[in-house]
Amino acid sequence: MPEMAESDGTSGLDPRARLLLTLGFIVVVTALPDGAWVEMALLASSLLVVAVITRTDWASLLRRVALLLPFAALAALSLPFTTAGETLLRVGPLRLTDRGMLRFAALIGRTLLSITAASLLVRQTPMPQLFQALQSLGVPRLLVAIAASAYRYSFILAEEAARMDRARRSRSADLPCGRGRGLRWLWWRARGLGGMIGMLFLRSYERSERIYLAMVARGYAGTLYALEPPAWQRRDLYALVGGMAGLLLCLLMGVR
Amino acid sequence: MSDWAIRVRELRYAYPDGREALRGLTLTVARGEKVALVGPNGAGKSTFLLHLNGLLRGEGVVEVLGMPVVEANFPRLRAQVGLVFQDPDDQLFSPTVFDDVAFGPLHMGLSAEEVRRRARQALEAVGMLHAAHRMPHHLSLGERKRVAIATVLAMRPELLLLDEPTAGLDPRARRSLIALLGTLPQTILVATHDMRLAAALCRRAVVMDEGLIVADGPADRLLTDAALMEAHGLEVACEC
Ligand SMILES: Nc1ncnc2c1ncn2[C@@H]1O[C@H](COP(=O)(O)OP(=O)(O)OP(=O)(O)O)[C@@H](O)[C@H]1O
Ligand SMILES: [Mg+2]
Secondary structure: OOOOOOOOOOOOOOHHHHHHHHHHHHHHHHHOOOOOHHHHHHHHHHHHHHHHHOOOOHHHHHHHHHHHHHHHHHHHOOHHHHOOOOEEEEEOOEEEEHHHHHHHHHHHHHHHHHHHHHHHHHHHOOHHHHHHHHHHOOOOHHHHHHHHHHHHHHHHHHHHHHHHHHHHHHOOOOOOOOOOOOHHHHHHHHHHHHHHHHHHHHHHHHHHHHHHHHHHHOOOOOOOOOOOOOOOOHHHHHHHHHHHHHHHHHHHHHHO | OOOEEEEEEEEEEEOOOOOEEEEEEEEEEEOOOEEEEEOOOOOOHHHHHHHOOOOOOOEEEEEEOOEEOOHHHHHHHHHHEEEEOOOHHHHOOOOOHHHHHHHHHHHOOOOHHHHHHHHHHHHHHOOOHHHOOOOHHHOOHHHHHHHHHHHHHOOOOOEEEEEOOOOOOOHHHHHHHHHHHHHOOOEEEEEOOOHHHHHHHOOEEEEEEOOEEEEEEEHHHHOOOHHHHHHOOOOOOOOO
């Protein structure tokens, strides 16, 4: 289930500025050359500052990052062996090189920083505001509407599933094969689950159709309209320009 | 301008799976009238309401606010007919409560300022202004129900169609909703099993069963007719 923002986000930096700064951050992190450790440390400490200012719940932020890290590590696993350079270690036919290790470490660093930045954004900004920010930054309306309904429907799907599961469990105190967890029990559960998944899609499909009717009933005829977002505040503009300048500086230091 | 808010003749409708939900229903409602539509589960109440703004199309004549319910009239019709669905989860689809309530007025082409004003007023009327920036799917059933009603109130429709508006509301929310509906000048057709709502809000009651109108008359007489109510799976409006 999608993650929830901690704050109600009505105070603080304009969501558009947050979004742009996060994107800028990720671009800079990606563009930094391998081995720009000082710059990476600077970027990391800027994240730290943001997290402290916004009073982010550290434990759960780190848990989320840790959850995604193995995937990045797995994707980067071949780097130490495939990059040309001085051999540090031989593992069978594979050669571990110094340049390879550097690239591996840099990639992990980049991934860590990017994921943390994106998680910070999502934790501190309610999804609706992010969607609105995307739209007012010029992302096509239809694209935003699709993303927003995907988000909305993910809840509907999850709720529908939870409801069905509750209904099933409250009626299945008696297992047909006693307490044993043998093959027959597994088969029985699997059959139940298969039916439930089919049912879930049918129910969600019908519900989505009814929601469409509700939109039509309130005047929707194929075009989505939205209220214009509030005007930019001077404070948000300063923060945006200042943050971008800092990021650019960091990038210049790194590539020099 | 005609005096009829609703004029339906011989309306028949069968769902795609063959189930005949309406079997020649005839009903007229005058402008400004508040009418209770009662009947057992499966009588066809919800199905009927869906015909009144063209979401379902059956055989027969359906005229609403002087307009035949045909494609060409849909934009005007849907701005003037507010339908609150039985299940609030079917009605709420926006990321925030406020956006959802603003959706109708926004698609009526009102100015941003007017949209905001109406959305706030409607939320205030159902006592949900404090939840304006919450996500609809995080609200309790009764809260969602109230927001669903606000989404339609914000459009200030001439005809309000309410499907079980009090189901899931706590007694206080229910009383304030009844009071609110009572103050509205609009024509209201309310499908309900809540006999006290029907008795408190409506002078006229229509009993529906198996896709037909089986009784139509003053609410105080029909809703206290024990034999009639019993015959159609209902109960008399008691202790009012
Ligand atoms: N989508 C559908 N497909 C097939 N049949 C349906 C569908 N929706 C409703 N029906 C059937 O049409 C008949 C009328 O249903 P409807 O929902 O209009 O009843 P209702 O009077 O609103 O009942 P309730 O008091 O339970 O809300 C019922 O027999 C129902 O089974
Ligand atoms: Mg119904």
